[in-house]
Amino acid sequence: MMISITSGKGGVGKTSLAVNLALALSPEYKVLLVDADLGLANVDIMLSIAPKVTVKHVLLEGRSIREAVVEGGYGFHVLPAASGVVELVQPDSDMKGALELGLNELASSYDLLLFDTGAGISPAVLWFNCLAGYTIVVFTPEPTSITDAYALIKVLYRDYGQKNFLLVANQASQKEGEQYFLHLKKVIDSYLGANPIFLGAIPKDPALAQSIRSQKPLLAYHRETKAAKAILEIAEKIKSFIPVTRKNSLLSNS
C-alpha cells in the first residue's frame, strides 16, 4: 500500500503532515516514510536524524535499498533522500526503474509506504504520485495554493491515471477547510470528473510551528493541541484506506 503526500505549491506543510501521519499510524501499522523529494531531503531534518546511507547511495552507487532504511525514532521507518544532489532531482528512467523495483520490494514488508513528494508538477513528483494508490493533496486557503492544487490534480487525473485524491486543508479551521473543499470539489467534479475525498483541515497552531523548529513531530509530545487533534482525525480517516491485512504490524512482531 502506497500513499503519496503532495501539493501544487510548496511550503504548505507536506513534510510536517507526513511525519506526523507516519507517527500517528505507526502503533497500528508498520509504516515506512519515504522522502520522495530525492535531491532536496526534508524528512531527516524534521526528525533530526543524520542518515549515513540515503537514496543517493542506492541510485548512484548501487547500494541495496534496505541498507538505506533507518529508524525514524518515533515507531516508523524512514527511507531518507539526499540534500542538494542535482542528479536526483529528475531521476532518469534507469533510476526510476531501480527505485520502483526497490519500493515494491519494501512495500511487501510494510503496511504503508508514505511518500513525502516535492511540490509542483515536475516529472519526478508526478512519477511518485502515480506509483501511489492514493494521493493526498495538501493546500492552504490561498488563491495560488488552491489553483496549483487544482492544476496538479488535473494533470495527475487526466494524463497520469491517478483517480484517488484525498484532500487536506492546512492552516484552516475545520469549517473553513470544508467550505474550501466543497467549492474546489465542485470545480473538480464539473471540469475533471474526479471524485476527491476530504480528509480534514489542520488549523493554525503555534505549537505546530514550534515543533518544526525543535525538529520533533508535534504528535510526539503535544497531542492535545488543535493541530495535533486535527492530524489524529485525519490519520483515523486514512486508516479506512489501508487494507486490513496487518500481518506486518510492529505490535504483532514485538
Place this chain on the structure above:
Amino acid sequence: MDLERRLKQIKEFFAQNGHKLDPKTGQMIKELCSLCEELYAQASIDFLTGLYNRRFFEKELEINVEKAKRDRSVFSLILIDLDHFKKVNDQYGHLVGDEVLKKVAEIIKKNVRKIDVPARYGGEEFAIILPATGSEGALAVARRLKHNINEILFGPKDNPFHLTASMGVATYRPLSGLSAEEFLKKVDKLLYQAKEAGRNCIITDQEEFVLQREQEGITYEEREALKGVWQYDD
C-alpha cells in the same frame, strides 16, 4: 539511389562478365560485393533519402514504448504517405520519383528536432517518432509538414507539379499498455482512414476536445470557476 537494386545489378553484370577478369581481381570484386551487402544489412540509414530506414525505426519504436512504460511518459508518432505517388513514377519516371522522395525527406529533416527519429518507412511512406511529445505538439509538426509539402513544386522546371500528403498521428500513452507493434498498427489505421477520407488530410487518435485540453493547462473557465473557492460567502 536505391542501393539494394544497384547492388543486384552489379552482381548480375559480374556473374555474366566476371570470367573476363583475372581470377585475383575477380575474387576481390566478389568480396567487395559481399562486404557491401553486409554493410547494407547493418545500416540504419535509408540511402536514397538519408533518413533512418525501416529496420532502425522499428527498433527505435520499441525502445520508445519501453521508455514510455517505464517513465510513464508519452511520445507521438506521425505516419506520412504521399498521395498518388504512383502516378508520379508512371508519368515522370523513377528518377523524378526519387527526387520527390529526397525533397520530402529534406522537408521532414528541416522540421524535426534532434531528438526526433524521422524514417523512410516504405516506398513513399515516412514515419517520425517524437519523443516526449503530446498530441498537440505532434499535430503541430504534422500540420507544418503537410503545409510545406503542399507548398513545394516538384518535378522538371518546365512541367512542375504539386503533391499532397495524408497522415496518421497518435500519442503513445503507457496506460494503454499497447505494444510497439499494436501502436504502429493503430497509427497505420489512422493513416488508412486519412486516405479513405479523400487524402490530403491528418487523422489523429484524439477527439478535438482532448486536444484542446492538452494544449492548455488550466482553461479560462476553470480559472474563473476556481475564484469561487476563495471568494465564497458563508
